[in-house]
Amino acid sequence: MTGPTQDQVNYILGWGRGKYAGVEGGKLPGRGIQTEHLHEIASLFRLTEDEYRQLHLLALGVMPPGPLYPDAGVRIPSQGEWQRVVDGQREIAYVTNVQWGLVAWNAAFARLFRVSGFTGGRGVPENMMDWMLFSDLARHRLLLDWERSWAPSVLSQLHSVALQNPENDRLGQLMERVRADPVTRRIFNAGVDGYKYPDGDSRPLWHPDHGIGRAVMASAHPSSAPQARLIVVCFDPDAPSLDRDSEDTPTPREA
Numbered sequence: 001m002t003g004p005t006q007d008q009v010n011y012i013l014g015w016g017r018g019k020y021a022g023v024e025g026g027k028l029p030g031r032g033i034q035t036e037h038l039h040e041i042a043s044l045f046r047l048t049e050d051e052y053r054q055l056h057l058l059a060l061g062v063m064p065p066g067p068l069y070p071d072a073g074v075r076i077p078s079q080g081e082w083q084r085v086v087d088g089q090r091e092i093a094y095v096t097n098v099q100w101g102l103v104a105w106n107a108a109f110a111r112l113f114r115v116s117g118f119t120g121g122r123g124v125p126e127n128m129m130d131w132m133l134f135s136d137l138a139r140h141r142l143l144l145d146w147e148r149s150w151a152p153s154v155l156s157q158l159h160s161v162a163l164q165n166p167e168n169d170r171l172g173q174l175m176e177r178v179r180a181d182p183v184t185r186r187i188f189n190a191g192v193d194g195y196k197y198p199d200g201d202s203r204p205l206w207h208p209d210h211g212i213g214r215a216v217m218a219s220a221h222p223s224s225a226p227q228a229r230l231i232v233v234c235f236d237p238d239a240p241s242l243d244r245d246s247e248d249t250p251t252p253r254e255a
Contacts, residue, residue, distance in 0.1 A: 035064060042068050049226075066164045073098030073165075073227040082222065082230065092215075092233035097225065098161065099170040100129035109233075112142060115208045129158055129174055133184055144204035144212065147187065153201065155184065156192040161227060198231065205235060213237035 038059055042052040049068055056064040067073065074097050076082065083104040086093040092112065094105035105124055113124050117137045125131035132138050132154050143150045155178065162171040178184045198217045205215035218232045 073225045076225045098227040149203045210237040
């Protein structure tokens with residue numbers, strides 16, 4: 001079965017005569033080919049996300065600014081295998097999809113939420129971004145120095161990914177909530193840096209078993225869903241201090 005001719009592609013896409021020939025022949029600059037043209041071609045031929053990225057890279061020399069399909073990165077094809085990966089981790093480990101929906105986690109991660117004050121029905125949050133930004137448990141108990149050490153970087157990540165995925169409703173809803181919440185709105189309006197990967201970050205964390213310490217993060221992306229993410233948190237407890245009144249939960253504070 002043969003595919004459409006160059007003239008048929010030009011007609012379907014509403015392009016002028018010879019434009020698609022420029023794509024196939026590699027004469028792109030003179031034909032004014034841009035991301036939106038490549039997006040139209042990829043949609044017409046039902047390319048996969050990997051094929052679309054390859055096309056964009058070959059045509060324009062850079063990766064596309066966003067995915068081909070609105071639900072890209074929501075479903076992770078290798079989710080079962082990633083569950084096995086995090087189960088084999090000694091450190092705290094979890095996997096989220098593009099919209100920070102939690103799809104895989106290990107026992108060390110779940111242990112963080114076996115504390116009073118968390119009411120998650122399955123024992124862990126449904127959405128990590130929602131939990132990190134808006135949960136009282138995150139703001140006032142687990143994520144220490146939340147307003148300075150956690151919120152700016154987390155807001156930066158959300159803003160960047162939402163811009164790259166304008167058709168993802170869940171990301172849009174999270175950004176709306178950021179602007180509606182007085183605390184996150186203030187931090188966001190004060191200015192956040194461009195996308196900041198958590199890889200290598202060290203942030204203060206209270207652990208229910210080990211008390212106060214540092215969470216040093218390592219991150220990676222599944223190749224089948226590049227905007228999904230694997231996060232491994234290496235927790236290093238602080239040395240005991242005689243000045244501490246208690247090794248229990250730090251006193252809650254206003255964020």
